[in-house]
Amino acid sequence: MPDDLNWAIGGEAGDGIDSTGKIFAQALSRAGRHVFTSKDFASRIRGGYTAYKVRTSVDRIESVVDRLDILIALTERTIDENLDELHEGSVIIYDGERTTMQDIEIPEGMIGLDVPLKSLAEDAGGAIMRNVVALGAACEVASFPIENLDESLEKRFKDKGQALVENNQQAARLGQEYVAAEYDHDFDYELVTTDADYVLLNGDEAIGMGAIAAGCRFYAGYPITPATDVMEYLTGRINQYGGKVVQAEDELAAINLALGAARSGARAMTATSGPGLDLMTESFGLVAQTETPLVICDVMRSGPSTGMPTKQEQGDLDMALYGGHGEIPRFVVAPTTVAECFWKTVEAFNLAEKYQIPVFLVSDLALAVTEQTFPPEAFDMDEVTVERGKVVDEGEVDTWLDDKGRFQPHFPVADGVSPRAFPGTTDGAHMTTGLEHDELGRRTEEESVRVDQVDKRQRKVETAREEENWDYREFGDPDADTLVLSWGSNEGAMREGLEILEDEGVAVRFISVPYIFPRPDLAEEIEQAETAVVVECNATGQFADVIEHDVLERVERVNKYTGVRFKAEELAEEIKQAVREPQEATK
Amino acid sequence: MSSDVRFTDFKSDKQPTWCPGCGDFGTMNGMMKALAETGNDPDNTFVVAGIGCSGKIGTYMHSYALHGVHGRALPVGIGVKMANPELEVMVAGGDGDGYSIGAGHFVHAVRRNVDMSYVVMDNRIYGLTKGQASPTSREDFETATTPEGPKQPPVNPLALALASGATFIAQTFSSDSQRHTEVVRKAIEHDGFGFVNVYSPCVTFNDVDTYDYWRDSIVDLSEVDHDPTDYEAAQERIMTGDREHIGVIYQDEGSVPFEEREGLEDPMYEIPDGAPEDAMDLVREFY
Ligand SMILES: Cc1ncc(C[n+]2csc(CCOP(=O)(O)OP(=O)(O)O)c2C)c(N)n1
Ligand code: SF4
Ligand SMILES: [Mg+2]
Numbered sequence: 001m002p003d004d005l006n007w008a009i010g011g012e013a014g015d016g017i018d019s020t021g022k023i024f025a026q027a028l029s030r031a032g033r034h035v036f037t038s039k040d041f042a043s044r045i046r047g048g049y050t051a052y053k054v055r056t057s058v059d060r061i062e063s064v065v066d067r068l069d070i071l072i073a074l075t076e077r078t079i080d081e082n083l084d085e086l087h088e089g090s091v092i093i094y095d096g097e098r099t100t101m102q103d104i105e106i107p108e109g110m111i112g113l114d115v116p117l118k119s120l121a122e123d124a125g126g127a128i129m130r131n132v133v134a135l136g137a138a139c140e141v142a143s144f145p146i147e148n149l150d151e152s153l154e155k156r157f158k159d160k161g162q163a164l165v166e167n168n169q170q171a172a173r174l175g176q177e178y179v180a181a182e183y184d185h186d187f188d189y190e191l192v193t194t195d196a197d198y199v200l201l202n203g204d205e206a207i208g209m210g211a212i213a214a215g216c217r218f219y220a221g222y223p224i225t226p227a228t229d230v231m232e233y234l235t236g237r238i239n240q241y242g243g244k245v246v247q248a249e250d251e252l253a254a255i256n257l258a259l260g261a262a263r264s265g266a267r268a269m270t271a272t273s274g275p276g277l278d279l280m281t282e283s284f285g286l287v288a289q290t291e292t293p294l295v296i297c298d299v300m301r302s303g304p305s306t307g308m309p310t311k312q313e314q315g316d317l318d319m320a321l322y323g324g325h326g327e328i329p330r331f332v333v334a335p336t337t338v339a340e341c342f343w344k345t346v347e348a349f350n351l352a353e354k355y356q357i358p359v360f361l362v363s364d365l366a367l368a369v370t371e372q373t374f375p376p377e378a379f380d381m382d383e384v385t386v387e388r389g390k391v392v393d394e395g396e397v398d399t400w401l402d403d404k405g406r407f408q409p410h411f412p413v414a415d416g417v418s419p420r421a422f423p424g425t426t427d428g429a430h431m432t433t434g435l436e437h438d439e440l441g442r443r444t445e446e447e448s449v450r451v452d453q454v455d456k457r458q459r460k461v462e463t464a465r466e467e468e469n470w471d472y473r474e475f476g477d478p479d480a481d482t483l484v485l486s487w488g489s490n491e492g493a494m495r496e497g498l499e500i501l502e503d504e505g506v507a508v509r510f511i512s513v514p515y516i517f518p519r520p521d522l523a524e525e526i527e528q529a530e531t532a533v534v535v536e537c538n539a540t541g542q543f544a545d546v547i548e549h550d551v552l553e554r555v556e557r558v559n560k561y562t563g564v565r566f567k568a569e570e571l572a573e574e575i576k577q578a579v580r581e582p583q584e585a586t587k
Numbered sequence: 588m589s590s591d592v593r594f595t596d597f598k599s600d601k602q603p604t605w606c607p608g609c610g611d612f613g614t615m616n617g618m619m620k621a622l623a624e625t626g627n628d629p630d631n632t633f634v635v636a637g638i639g640c641s642g643k644i645g646t647y648m649h650s651y652a653l654h655g656v657h658g659r660a661l662p663v664g665i666g667v668k669m670a671n672p673e674l675e676v677m678v679a680g681g682d683g684d685g686y687s688i689g690a691g692h693f694v695h696a697v698r699r700n701v702d703m704s705y706v707v708m709d710n711r712i713y714g715l716t717k718g719q720a721s722p723t724s725r726e727d728f729e730t731a732t733t734p735e736g737p738k739q740p741p742v743n744p745l746a747l748a749l750a751s752g753a754t755f756i757a758q759t760f761s762s763d764s765q766r767h768t769e770v771v772r773k774a775i776e777h778d779g780f781g782f783v784n785v786y787s788p789c790v791t792f793n794d795v796d797t798y799d800y801w802r803d804s805i806v807d808l809s810e811v812d813h814d815p816t817d818y819e820a821a822q823e824r825i826m827t828g829d830r831e832h833i834g835v836i837y838q839d840e841g842s843v844p845f846e847e848r849e850g851l852e853d854p855m856y857e858i859p860d861g862a863p864e865d866a867m868d869l870v871r872e873f874y
Binding site: 214237268290431 | 599600601629630631632633634635645646648649650651652653654655656658659661662663664665666667668669670671673674691692694695849850851853854855856858859860861862863866867869870871873874
């Protein structure tokens with residue numbers, strides 16, 4: 001059997017699915033195995049079904065697959081929900097003493113392990129530990145040393161006292177022993193351990209950690225799935241560095257709070273998802289017009305309106321690029337992996353301050369809810385740089401005063417970037433406004449000044465285009481006739497899809513684009529390719545649209561808007577299809 | 588902060604374009620005087636202005652200032668102050684800005700009780716958009732958009748503040764320069780959110796709430812028996828008084844500003860050149 005194992009626990013919302021799954025994922029990570037997790041929230045059938053899925057291997061994993069080897073089913077529905085993914089030899093652990101589970105049928109070819117989870121948990125000290133009994137049982141099935149689970153349980157429960165830690169460890173033992181004693185079976189699964197050290201985190205946590213690394217001191221937000229984890233990560237941690245998280249009354253306030261803090265000179269950010277971004281749109285122009293450095297993070301979920309709040313979609317690209325009335329200079333950066341969520345956040349803060357401009361950090365639900373392992377060096381803090389741009393102190397203010405001694409916060413400098421004086425700087429007092437203004441920040445409707453200021457703000461974008469690195473990430477065969485382009489979280493599934501395609505003899509060049517604006521010029525790459533395919537999780541192909549606009553050529557589109565992220569096999573199939581039968585684009 | 592700051596130091600060289608006689612002239616003068624009298628200077632002061640005739644104040648005053656979007660001045664001011672508690676933050680705007688489009692923020696700014704002052708130039712009309720009903724307009728106040736009046740009772744901003752847990756509630760009249768200045772000064776000195784509703788007449792679009800009306804109706808609380816630290820007395824004045832009161836109506840002397848409760852003292856602008864020294868610990872948390 002392959003060392004790549006897919007495990008899941010599923011039940012009703014409120015069954016402690018997430019925390020149990022996380023304990024197992026952590027145990028695997030501590031045992032030196034790579035982990036890639038995903039969550040099922042809603043369902044094809046109505047109800048509160050939820051599942052936490054773990055894919056683990058000694059090799060790096062970048063995506064989820066349609067296969068389930070070991071399933072802990074707390075409800076019958078959990079089995080029904082996963083029929084497509086279960087296969088011959090899959091092991092289903094369930095508690096046959098549970099009234100609702102007494103008559104369940106284990107599908108043909110699969111192995112059902114009836115383990116009295118609740119009774120054993122009671123023996124260990126309380127029914128509440130039944131999920132942990134199941135974890136112990138799973139360890140036995142997977143030949144996974146249970147000591148790793150002990151560590152993970154300790155981490156989870158140590159705040160609640162040693163007794164509870166030991167009870168849980170005992171519960172796991174009982175589950176393990178029960179399976180060992182009752183089932184005389186070679187399950188074929190073996191989870192070996194390695195000496196590797198990994199950390200396990202999700203995209204939202206990576207964004208939060210990136211913000212602290214970059215010196216973010218002020219965060220304002222309003223809770224919304226799937227961005228709330230950014231806020232919860234920062235809460236408590238940012239205080240140690242003299243910062244503060246503020247829960248605003250709404251997103252209108254959140255963006256304006258962050259804007260105010262940024263005017264005071266703090267590195268500031270806000271994060272939200274679609275519905276909140278709609279409200280924040282009101283102030284995009286103000287941020288740009290006042291030339292305030294601000295990081296606005298959108299963790300996309302399925303829309304429009306309340307859409308499917310716990311489902312994946314990349315539907316806000318147009319909004320990030322064009323949201324707001326008038327013409328708003330901005331940058332749009334979209335991390336493509338969990339680790340990149342960290343690095344792109346750091347970069348977003350530097351770009352915001354160097355160019356005094358709003359930077360949209362566009363992540364998505366698939367990144368936000370995925371817990372993935374990395375060697376700690378993937379977040380090497382020594383590599384973090386902080387570039388604050390043209391901040392002037394008391395000594396330098398003089399250079400920027402006009403002949404009447406007034407500071408000029410919007411002086412039309414050649415590169416477009418004006419001096420910035422934090423409030424409190426002597427002789428730096430100045431105003432700014434969302435109204436068109438002159439170099440002093442005073443309202444004007446004078447034609448020549450208007451044009452100067454629009455041009456100056458636009459020049460910042462041109463300067464950045466030249467000065468900064470807007471490269472793409474490249475994978476696969478650089479000489480292949482087929483070029484696949486994508487943005488955001490699809491990178492992982494596509495990279496794995498490349499391996500499948502390679503095995504089948506299909507050569508593909510894959511370009512993953514983390515910069516949406518400014519973005520790399522892809523004209524040559526598309527020119528060289530026989531077929532260019534743009535992959536994205538939306539219905540209309542928003543990224544494909546901008547690419548076509550850039551290169552004046554049609555591209556093939558692979559779109560998915562079911563609310564579920566791409567999987568590697570599926571993508572490989574779709575790419576083959578697109579190459580075999582290029583559609584004359586019909587848009 | 589130099590002691591020789593004069594109020595005119597807070598004046599920009601931009602001449603106000605308010606209509607001659609507009610109450611906002613007096614309101615602004617008092618604000619500048621109060622800022623100077625409390626030892627502030629333009630370099631440590633941050634003024635946030637709303638949108639409206641009133642909001643133009645940001646342009647006419649000299650200090651660090653931001654003139655934002657309609658209704659959102661308060662969150663901006665709170666952000667400024669929390670990120671640098673050493674600054675003197677003053678937010679100003681109209682009755683529409685504060686009690687209609689920004690009403691949600693008003694309630695929560697009051698609750699949050701950040702140490703700043705909020706001056707609402709209440710003319711009971713939308714001035715800038717040329718005379719429509721505002722949330723403080725009278726029930727029968729006829730305008731182009733409310734030909735028979737709004738037919739809704741006006742918002743009582745003081746009651747709204749009180750119900751939201753205000754620690755400082757005051758009201759002034761723009762043409763009573765001395766009292767207005769004195770009360771705004773107290774709002775600045777108050778340890779918390781100093782809210783002042785200013786009767787600041789619009790001479791162009793409001794022919795009901797005029798200078799004459801105010802002069803005839805105002806009761807100065809300094810001339811009657813009123814103890815602003817007495818919550819029930821304040822409640823009585825705010826809820827049942829049919830008189831237009833001016834002066835400090837309520838002040839909680841035990842008020843502790845939000846940022847102080849949160850332990851924020853230092854400006855947030857100073858950060859290291861790279862990640863914090865112990866930043867690898869953040870990574871290790873994920874083991
Ligand atoms: C979002 C938005 N809606 C509407 C307007 C138009 N507008 C500008 S000022 C204003 C009302 C101003 O009334 P008030 O706040 O009382 O200020 P005043 O002019 O009376 O001082 C309105 C509706 C706007 N600027 N922005
Ligand atoms: S319209 Fe009214 S509020 Fe506006 S400036 Fe004129 S008098 Fe003042
Ligand atoms: Mg008004």
